[in-house]
Amino acid sequence: MPDIRVKICGLKTEADVAAVAATGAAYMGLVFFAKSPRHLSIEQARRLALVAPVGLAKVALTVNADDATLDAITEAMPLDMLQLHGHESPDRVAEVRARYGLPVMKAVGVADEGDLAAVFDYSLVADQILVDAKPPKNAALPGGNGLSFDWRLVAQRRWLRPWMLAGGLTPENVAEAIRLTNARQVDVSSGVESAPGVKDAGRIAAFVKAAMMDGPPILR
Numbered sequence: 001m002p003d004i005r006v007k008i009c010g011l012k013t014e015a016d017v018a019a020v021a022a023t024g025a026a027y028m029g030l031v032f033f034a035k036s037p038r039h040l041s042i043e044q045a046r047r048l049a050l051v052a053p054v055g056l057a058k059v060a061l062t063v064n065a066d067d068a069t070l071d072a073i074t075e076a077m078p079l080d081m082l083q084l085h086g087h088e089s090p091d092r093v094a095e096v097r098a099r100y101g102l103p104v105m106k107a108v109g110v111a112d113e114g115d116l117a118a119v120f121d122y123s124l125v126a127d128q129i130l131v132d133a134k135p136p137k138n139a140a141l142p143g144g145n146g147l148s149f150d151w152r153l154v155a156q157r158r159w160l161r162p163w164m165l166a167g168g169l170t171p172e173n174v175a176e177a178i179r180l181t182n183a184r185q186v187d188v189s190s191g192v193e194s195a196p197g198v199k200d201a202g203r204i205a206a207f208v209k210a211a212m213m214d215g216p217p218i219l220r
């Protein structure tokens with residue numbers, strides 16, 4: 001039985017946190033990006049972070065955030081990881097990691113083979129890599145678009161750091177995505193929503209169950 005770790009991104013309510021916690025997912029994502037339907041104010045995010053149970057890692061997602069923004073987020077709530085989802089350079093990733101003392105996951109958008117070099121480059125400085133679909137040109141959001149990329153590009157890949165597969169995953173396709181890529185971690189946002197920014201508890205449960213191949217991870 002594979003030990004798959006699941007991240008459900010873009011939670012907005014305490015009910016979302018409870019729904020995610022009930023499934024055995026490993027991570028919950030809190031989005032700080034004003035244009036997103038999943039955006040949270042610091043106070044809203046703080047409430048969710050405070051009700052998250054031990055064992056459910058709280059990931060704060062930002063896009064090209066400056067130090068003042070990251071200071072405000074990290075001072076307001078307990079967090080387990082920072083996800084950088086913009087055009088942060090490798091130097092900026094290293095700087096954020098050192099400044100906040102939290103693990104950093106850098107998102108890398110993939111559309112073709114040429115994008116994979118960046119996964120290697122960032123794996124030298126980040127703790128984890130989120131291998132996500134590259135957003136279409138002029139997309140309003142850099143992530144959370146419900147679009148997949150060709151999973152064969154990352155099939156059976158190994159990098160220096162743990163990586164997470166994202167982009168267009170759903171309860172219906174996640175088992176096949178894991179089988180094809182051998183990803184040990186998966187991330188989803190719009191695939192478990194009933195409308196943009198509205199999480200669906202039934203789809204969250206179905207996603208985690210499908211990702212874990214109908215069983216819980218082996219406890220070690």
Ligand SMILES: O=C(O)c1ccccc1NCC(=O)[C@H](O)[C@H](O)COP(=O)(O)O
Pocket residue numbers: 009010029031033036037038039061063085132141142143144145146147166167168169187188189190191
């Ligand atoms: O989800 C958002 O609204 C978002 C906004 C700005 C930057 C990143 C965002 N999401 C990043 C994620 O980690 C998503 O879970 C990932 O891109 C997969 O999204 P989806 O294809 O909708 O499952």
